[in-house]
Amino acid sequence: MRSGSKAASSEVALTFEPEGFIIRARSGDTILDAALDNGIDLPHECGGNCACTTCHVVVLEGAEYLSPMEEVEIDRLHGADGWTPLSRLGCQAILGDGSVKVRIVESEVV
Numbered sequence: 001m002r003s004g005s006k007a008a009s010s011e012v013a014l015t016f017e018p019e020g021f022i023i024r025a026r027s028g029d030t031i032l033d034a035a036l037d038n039g040i041d042l043p044h045e046c047g048g049n050c051a052c053t054t055c056h057v058v059v060l061e062g063a064e065y066l067s068p069m070e071e072v073e074i075d076r077l078h079g080a081d082g083w084t085p086l087s088r089l090g091c092q093a094i095l096g097d098g099s100v101k102v103r104i105v106e107s108e109v110v
């Protein structure tokens with residue numbers, strides 16, 4: 001669900017490493033939504049509900065264009081394989097007005 005208080009969404013570039021796929025995404029979408037809309041296979045075991053860590057990505061560029069982390073995302077990421085200070089959950093990070101590059105983190109699904 002998106003708020004109607006912002007101006008119309010704009011297109012931004014979203015790059016997925018290590019494959020180097022570049023997609024045109026809409027500001028206001030999550031990284032996960034943008035990935036799935038463009039055929040990028042970003043895992044999402046809990047359906048985007050911040051209840052797993054399979055959508056874990058590391059932000060390589062453009063972190064300033066993503067929504068700030070909420071407490072629930074920080075807590076969830078604490079247990080993630082391959083955590084780094086630039087880790088985000090793709091289902092929680094909302095794209096803003098600039099280009100972003102992320103690396104998909106492979107995680108063990110148990």
Ligand code: FES
Binds near residue numbers: 050053
């Ligand atoms: S899809 Fe489960 S936390 Fe993002």
